Amino acid sequence: MCGIIGYVGQQKAVDVVIEGLRRLEYRGYDSAGVAVVAGNEVQVRRRAGKLANLEKLLAEQPLPLSTFGMGHTRWATHGAPTDRNAHPHMDEAAQVAVVHNGIIENFASLRAQLEDGGVMLASDTDTEVVSHLLAQAFDGDLAEAMRAVCRRLEGAFTLVAIHAAQPDVVVGARRNSPLVVGRGEGENFLGSDVSAFISHTRHAVELGQDQVVEIRPHQIVVTTFDGKPADVKEYEVDWDASAAEKGGYDYFMLKEIHEQPKAVADTLLGRIDDDGHLQLDEMRLSDEDLREIDKVVIIGCGTAYHSGLIAKYSIEHWTRIPVEVEVASEFRYRDPILGRHTLVIAISQSGETMDTLMAIRHAREQESRVLAICNVNGSTIPRESDAVVYTYAGPEIAVASTKAFLTQIVAVNLVALYLAQVRGTKWGDEIIRHIDELAAMPEAVDRVLDTVEPMRALARELVDAKAVLFLGRHVGYPVALEGALKLKELAYMHAEGFAAGELKHGPIALIEQDLPVVVIVPPRSRKVLHDKIVSNIQEIRARGARTIVIAEEGDDTVAPYADTLVPVPAVPTLLQPIVATVPLQVFACELASAKGYDVDQPRNLAKSVTVE
Ligand code: M6R
Numbered sequence: 001m002c003g004i005i006g007y008v009g010q011q012k013a014v015d016v017v018i019e020g021l022r023r024l025e026y027r028g029y030d031s032a033g034v035a036v037v038a039g040n041e042v043q044v045r046r047r048a049g050k051l052a053n054l055e056k057l058l059a060e061q062p063l064p065l066s067t068f069g070m071g072h073t074r075w076a077t078h079g080a081p082t083d084r085n086a087h088p089h090m091d092e093a094a095q096v097a098v099v100h101n102g103i104i105e106n107f108a109s110l111r112a113q114l115e116d117g118g119v120m121l122a123s124d125t126d127t128e129v130v131s132h133l134l135a136q137a138f139d140g141d142l143a144e145a146m147r148a149v150c151r152r153l154e155g156a157f158t159l160v161a162i163h164a165a166q167p168d169v170v171v172g173a174r175r176n177s178p179l180v181v182g183r184g185e186g187e188n189f190l191g192s193d194v195s196a197f198i199s200h201t202r203h204a205v206e207l208g209q210d211q212v213v214e215i216r217p218h219q220i221v222v223t224t225f226d227g228k229p230a231d232v233k234e235y236e237v238d239w240d241a242s243a244a245e246k247g248g249y250d251y252f253m254l255k256e257i258h259e260q261p262k263a264v265a266d267t268l269l270g271r272i273d274d275d276g277h278l279q280l281d282e283m284r285l286s287d288e289d290l291r292e293i294d295k296v297v298i299i300g301c302g303t304a305y306h307s308g309l310i311a312k313y314s315i316e317h318w319t320r321i322p323v324e325v326e327v328a329s330e331f332r333y334r335d336p337i338l339g340r341h342t343l344v345i346a347i348s349q350s351g352e353t354m355d356t357l358m359a360i361r362h363a364r365e366q367e368s369r370v371l372a373i374c375n376v377n378g379s380t381i382p383r384e385s386d387a388v389v390y391t392y393a394g395p396e397i398a399v400a401s402t403k404a405f406l407t408q409i410v411a412v413n414l415v416a417l418y419l420a421q422v423r424g425t426k427w428g429d430e431i432i433r434h435i436d437e438l439a440a441m442p443e444a445v446d447r448v449l450d451t452v453e454p455m456r457a458l459a460r461e462l463v464d465a466k467a468v469l470f471l472g473r474h475v476g477y478p479v480a481l482e483g484a485l486k487l488k489e490l491a492y493m494h495a496e497g498f499a500a501g502e503l504k505h506g507p508i509a510l511i512e513q514d515l516p517v518v519v520i521v522p523p524r525s526r527k528v529l530h531d532k533i534v535s536n537i538q539e540i541r542a543r544g545a546r547t548i549v550i551a552e553e554g555d556d557t558v559a560p561y562a563d564t565l566v567p568v569p570a571v572p573t574l575l576q577p578i579v580a581t582v583p584l585q586v587f588a589c590e591l592a593s594a595k596g597y598d599v600d601q602p603r604n605l606a607k608s609v610t611v612e
Contacts, residue, residue, distance in 0.1 A: 001027055001028055001075045001101060001102075001606045001607075001608055001609050001610040001611055002027055002028045002072065002073065002074055002075050002087075002099075002100070002101035002102075002158075002192070002606075002610070003020075003021060003024025003025065003026075003027035003028060003072065003073040003101075003191075003192045003193075003196065004024070004070070004071070004072055004099050004100075004101055004158055004160050004172075004179070004190065004191065004192045004196075005017050005020035005021060005024065005070060005071050005072075005160075005189065005190065005191050005192070005196040005197070006069075006070040006160045006162075006170040006172060006189065006190030006191075006215065007020070007067075007068070007069050007070065007170070007187070007188075007189055007190075008067070008068050008168075008169070008170050008187060008188055008215050008216055008217050009067055009184060009186060009187020009188065009217050010067055010186055010187060010217065011067060011187065012065065012066075012067065013036050013066045013067050013068055013069030014034055014036060014058065014063050014066070014069060016069070016189075016200070017034050017069050017070065017071035018034065018051070018054075018055065018058075018071065019199065020071065020189075020191060020196040020197060021034075021051055021054075021071045021072075021073050021196075022051060023195040023196060023198070023244055023397075024073050024191070024192055024193070024195065024196050025050070025051050025073050025601065026252075026397050026398070026399055026600065026601065026606075026607040027073060027075065027101075027192060027193075027606050027607050027608055028073050028074050028075025028076075028606040029049075029050045029051070029073060029074075029075075029601050029606075030048070030049075030074045030075055030076040030081030031046060031047060031048045031049065031054075031073075031074040031076075031081055031082075031083070031085070031086035031087070032046070032047060032049075032050070032051045032053070032054040032071070032072065032073045032074070032086070033045065033046025033047070033054065033071065033072050033074075033086045033087045033088050033099070034046070034054065034058070034063065034069060034070070034071040034072075034088075035069060035070055035071070035088040035097035035099075035162060036063050036064065036066035036068060036069035036162075037066060037068045037069070037162045037163070037164060037167040038063075038064040038065065038066035038068075038167070039064065040164050040165065040167060041064075041094075041164050042090065042094060042095065042096065042097045042162055042163070042164045043063055043064060044088050044090060044097055045057050045058055045061060045063060046072075046083065046086035046087065046088065047083060047086060048081050048082050048083050048085075048086055049081075050601075051073060067217075068162060068167060068168070068169075068170060069162070069170075070088065070097070070099055070160050070161075070162060070170055070190070071099070072086075072087035072088060072099035072100075072101075074086060074087055075606040077103055077126070077611055078103070078107070078124060078125045078126040078127075079123055079124030079125045080124070084122060084123050084124075085123045085124055085125050087099040087100060087125075087127060088131075089122075089123060089125060089127050089128040089130070089131045090131050091131045091132050091134070091135030092119065092120065092132070092135075093135065094164075095135055095138070095163060095164045095165060096131050096134045096135045096138065096142075096161055096162070096163045096164070097131065097161065097162050098127060098128075098130045098131040098134060098159060098160070098161045099127075099159070099160050099161075100125075100126075100127035100130060100157055100158065100159050101157070101158040101177050101178075101192060101610060102155060102156035102157040102158060102175075102176065102177040102610060102611065103126060103155045103156055103157075103611050103612075104126040104127070104129065104130065104153050104154070104155045104157055105154045105155035106152075106153065106154040106155065107126035107129050107155075110129040110133065110152070110153075111129050114129060114132050114133070119132050126155075130149060130153070130157075130159060130161075131161075133149045133152065134146065134149050134161055134163075137149055138163060138165070140165070140166070141166070142161060142162075142163045142166050142169060142171045142214075143169070143171050143212055143214045143221070143223070144227070145163075146159065146161060146171045146173050146212050147173075147212050147223065147225050147226070147227055150173050150175065150210070150212065150225045151225050151226075153175070155175075155176075156175060156176035156177045156354060156610065156611070157173070157174070157175055157176070157177055158172070158173070158174045158177040158178060158179040158192065159172065159173045159174075160172045160173075160179075160190055168216055169214050169215065169216050170190065170214075170215050171212065171213070171214050171215075172190045172207075172212070172213045172215070173211070173212045173213070173225075174207055174209070174210075174211060175209060175210050176209070176354070176357065176380070176610075177352070177610050178192050178193060178352050178379065178380060178608075178610070179191070179192065179207050179213070180192075180193060180194055180196075180204050180205070180206060180207065180378070181204065181205035181207065181213055181215065181220055181222075181232075182194065182196070182197035182200065182201045182203065182204055182205075183201060183203040183204070183205055183220060183234070184197075184200055184201040184203070185201075186217050186218060187200070187217055188215040188216070188217065188219075188220055189201065189215070190213065190215060192608075193376065193379075193608075194237045195244045195395055195397075198237060198239075198240065198241045198244060199241040202236055202237040202240065203234065203236060203237075204234070204235055204236070204237055204378070205220060205222075205232050205233070205234050206232060206233040206234075206235060206378040206383075207222065207230075207232060208230060208231065208232065208383075210224060210225045211223065211224060211225070211230045211232075212224075212225065233378070235377065235378060237377075238377070239394050239395060243394050243395050244395050244397060250593070250599075251398065251589065251593070251599040251600050252397040252398040252600045253398035253400055253402060253490075253585075253589050253599050253600055254589060254599075256393075256396055256397070256398055256402045256403045257402050257403070257449070257582065257585050257586060257589065258449060259393075259394065259403050260402065260403045260406050260445050260449075260582065261442035261443070261445045261446045261449070262442070263391070263392065263393040263394060263403040263406060263407050264406055264407060264410055264441050264442045264445060264578065265442040266392035266393075266394075266407075267390075267391045267392045267393070267407040267410045267411060267414075268410060268414075268435075268438055268439055268441075269392065271414060271435065272432070272435060276428065276432060277421065277428070278414065278417055278418050278421050278431055278435060280387075280389050280414060280415070280418050282382075282387060282388045282389055282390060283371075283387045283389070283418065284386055284387045284388075285343075285369055285371065285386055285387045287422045289369060290343070290419060290422045290423065291422060291423055292340075292341050293321060293341055293342070293343040293369070293419070294321070294322075294341045294342070295321065295322050295323075295324070295341065295342045295343070296315055296321050296322070296323040296324070296342070296343045296344075296345060297323075297324045297325075297326065297331075297336065297338065297342055297343070297344045297345070297363070297368075298311050298312065298323060298324070298325045298326070298344075298345045298346075298347065298412075299325075299326055299327070299328040299331050299344065299345070299346050299347070299356060299359045299360070299363075300327070300328055300346065300347035300348060300353075300356060301327060301328050301329065301348075301353050301355050301356060301609065302401070302485060303349075303401040303404065303405045303408075303482060303485065304347040304348050304349060304353075304356070304401075304404075304405075304408060305325070305327050305328070305347075306405065306478045306479075306481050306482045306485070307347055307373075307405055307408035307409050307412060307478075308325045308345070308347050308412070309325050309477070309478035309481070310409055310412065310475050310478045310479075310574075310577050311323070311325070311345065311347075311409075311412035311413075311415070311416065312324075312325050313474065313475050313574055314412060314413050314416035314417075314574050315412070315415070315416040315419065317416075317574065318416045318417060318419070318420040318425060318426055318434075319416060319419045319420050319423060319425050320425060321343075321419065321423075327355075328346070328353065328355040328356040328358075328359040329355040329359075329612070331355075331359040331362065332358060332359050332362035336362075338362075338363055338366035338367075338368045339366060339367060339368065340367045340368070340369075342363070342366075342368040342369070343368070343369050343370075343371060344359075344360060344363040344368045344369065344370045344371070345370075345371050345372075345373060345412075345415065346359065346360045346370060346371070346372045346373070346374075346381055346385065347372075347373045347374075347408055347412070348372070348373070348374050348375075348379075348381050349374070349375045349376070349391075349393075349396055349401055349404035349408075350374075350375070350376055350379060350607065350608040351372070351374040351375070351376040351379025351380055351381040351382055351383075352376070352379050352380055352381070352608045352610050353381070353608065353609050353610070354609065354610050354611055354612045355609070355612055356381060357380055357381055357384070358612060360372070360381060360384060360385060361384065364384070364386075369386045369387070370384075370385040370386050370387075371385060371386065371387045371388070371389065371415065372385035372387070372388045372389070373388075373389050373390075373391065373408055373411045373412065373415070374388060374389075374390060374391070375390065375391045375392075375393050375396065375404050375407065377390065389411050389414065389415060390411075391404065391407035391408055391410070391411050392407065393406075393407045396607075397600065397607070398599070398600045398607075399489070399600060399601060399602055399605050399606065399607045400486055400489055400490055400585075400588070400589075400599075400602070402585045405482065405581060406445070406578055406581065406582075409575075409577055409578055410438060410441070410578070413434070413438060413574065413575070414438075417431050417434055417435065434572075437571070437572050437575060438575065440571070441571070441575060441578050441579075444568075444569040444571055444578070444579050445578060445579060445582060447569050448568055448569065448579050448582040448583065449582065451567070452582065452583055452586045454564070454566065455566060455583045455586045455587050455590070456586060456587075456590045458548065458564055458587065459586075459587045459588075459589075459590035459591040459594060460590065460591075460594045462516055462591065463591060463594045463595055465493070465515075465516050466493075466494065467493060467494040467495065467496075467510075467515065467516075468484070468487055468493060468494075468495045468515075468516045468517070468518065469484075469495070469496055469497075469498065469507070469510065469511075469515065469516070469517045469518070469545075470483040470484045470495065470496070470497040470498070470517075470518045470519075470520070470584070471497075471498055471499075471500040471503065471517060471518070471519045471520070471533075471536060471540075472497070472499070472500060472519070472520035473499065473500045473501060473520075473522055473529050473532065473533050474522055474526070474529055474573065475522075475573065475574060475576055475577050476500075476520035476521070476522055476533075476576065476577070476580065477497070477498075477499045477500075478577065479520050479576075479577045479580050479581050479584070480497035480498060480499075480500075480518070480520055481497035482497070482577075482581055482584065483495070483497060483518055483520075483581070483584035483587070483588070484496050484497035485497075486584060486585055486587075486588035486589075487584075487587070487588045487591065489588075489602050489605060490588045490589065490591070490592035490597065490599060490602055491588060491591045491592045491595055491597065492595075492597065492602075492603070493591070496510075500519065500532070500533050500536040501532065501536070503536060503539070503540070504539070508539070508540070508543070511540050511543040511544065511545050512543075512544055513544035514544065514545075514546050515544070515545050515546065516545075516546045516548060517540050517545040517546065517547055517548065518548045518549075518550065518584065518587075519533065519536070519537050519540075519547060519548070519549050519550065520550045520576075520580050521533050521534070521537075521549060521550060521551035521552070521555065521558055522573060522576070523552050523570060523571075523572075523573050523576060524552065524555055524557070525573065526573050530557075534557060534558055534561065537549060537558065537561045537562070538561055541561055546563045546564075547561060547562050547563045547564070548562070548563065548564045548566065549561070549562035549564070549565050549566065550566045550568060550580050550583060550584075551565065551566070551567060551568070552567065552568060552569070552570040552571075552576075553567040553568065553569060553570055554567075554570070555567075566583050568580055568582075568583070
């Protein structure tokens with residue numbers, strides 16, 4: 001939610017900044033802006049809309065040559081997505097420029113104080129107060145001014161600033177919002193995430209909470225908000241710039257859908273030790289802690305929540321520990337019953353989702369153990385957790401989550417099996433058998449991708465459909481929810497997922513002639529479930545629905561009731577979401593594209609939601 005980049009070095013800053021913003025645009029695309037400091041002057045260009053609008057403006061009104069600069073791509077919170085609300089924001093004397101990600105919760109009172117002091121604010125944003133406060137606090141040292149201002153701010157923020165009177169430094173600060181430093185040779189970077197500078201350096205410095213960083217071409221200085229030297233962690237990014245390119249695909253989403261076999265395989269790599277035991281080496285909870293767990297609570301948002309719903313089936317089945325699953329945004333406000341023996345599993349691709357972060361903080365305050373399942377190394381949620389299991393999906397750029405979802409399903413199965421191993425609810429050979437089943441998933445997903453063309457054709461055929469329903473049972477139910485979410489966010493269509501058995505309790509009234517209904521059919525080995533859903537398909541078909549049936553290969557029993565049959569490889573029930581979700585991803589992607597919508601950057605959305 002909002003992308004930020006800062007640069008100091010020898011290159012033309014505006015070029016580095018625009019390139020970084022292009023990679024960060026997935027974080028928000030309501031406006032974009034850039035500022036440079038040159039000749040003791042700060043100059044800003046900013047424009048509402050996508051980055052292309054800013055580039056057009058820069059072509060008409062070029063910035064002066066400078067090797068110090070910063071940029072911002074916005075997901076609007078305070079103030080409409082207009083030119084005047086676009087970042088960077090400046091003080092009245094145009095000495096300081098500021099970009100911001102997050103929400104400054106006490107901005108109204110700060111704004112009132114500034115206005116009482118005669119300051120005229122030029123935008124509706126919470127950010128602008130920071131530029132005026134920095135200008136007032138500046139006494140020759142921008143980092144010192146930043147520390148003083150940050151101590152007055154409440155809420156979540158990443159800030160980056162430059163000042164005309166101190167043109168050799170770019171200063172950043174963070175509280176509850178992401179900011180990473182890129183260490184180059186004679187140049188340094190700030191970024192909301194490493195993709196901002198990945199084409200220049202893979203050496204990254206992870207900042208902690210409430211820290212201020214000053215970057216100069218040959219120096220990085222990090223302090224706390226109180227000015228004390230701060231501990232930081234350096235690491236190497238394990239992917240390169242090509243991973244953040246489209247690689248010949250029309251959309252990042254399509255590329256990421258096709259990367260799923262590899263992402264699943266990578267997430268499984270190295271999980272069995274020399275003694276044949278499942279190992280999760282980022283697991284910092286002792287076996288004793290894990291044996292004491294008497295309840296698991298899983299939290300996540302959107303797609304991550306759906307993988308949590310799937311996790312419930314695996315964890316309860318293999319460990320017999322009761323599992324609750326909850327959307328993170330509701331969690332802490334209902335006073336959940338938590339304690340030392342509760343394991344809270346937080347699932348998040350980005351590791352920065354504010355609802356999830358606040359939920360884990362609440363859980364830790366209640367002394368619960370927190371295990372994060374996350375895709376972004378060094379992000380806030382794993383850093384604030386007791387243990388982390390990383391998914392190795394690589395960078396996910398498209399706003400719609402695809403490969404992260406499949407790898408989250410793999411990760412929750414690994415966690416379930418690990419708990420079973422530690423608690424002795426499964427024998428070692430059973431665990432290895434299940435790991436082998438997981439190891440067969442990359443090939444199964446590959447096969448789905450090879451046979452998915454009819455799903456594309458169907459999407460083009462249904463481009464004018466008013467709504468689509470999705471039905472599933474057991475782990476097929478979260479798949480139905482995920483299929484509907486993809487369609488809503490990409491094709492802006494009314495789409496709902498239901499537990500198939502629940503349909504007769506109300507939603508069946510929605511069925512009308514030719515309404516497309518996608519049904520995820522459980523494997524034939526689950527006879528009771530399977531028979532029930534075949535009945536459900538007949539019920540909706542009798543009422544005129546157009547049935548699109550996803551069933552395992554060779555399932556002839558459903559064929560007579562399917563207007564379109566989408567076969568997927570036969571796999572164990574608990575792993576069926578890994579194959580059954582893929583056609584739904586392709587369907588939503590193709591339908592959005594057929595409607596002419598922006599597949600990678602759907603309206604109103606941002607990849608990483610860092611506000612509550
Ligand atoms: O980064 P996270 O996994 O925490 O993000 C959670 C949701 O915002 C995310 O899954 C969202 O629902 C996706 N855009 C769905 O495709």
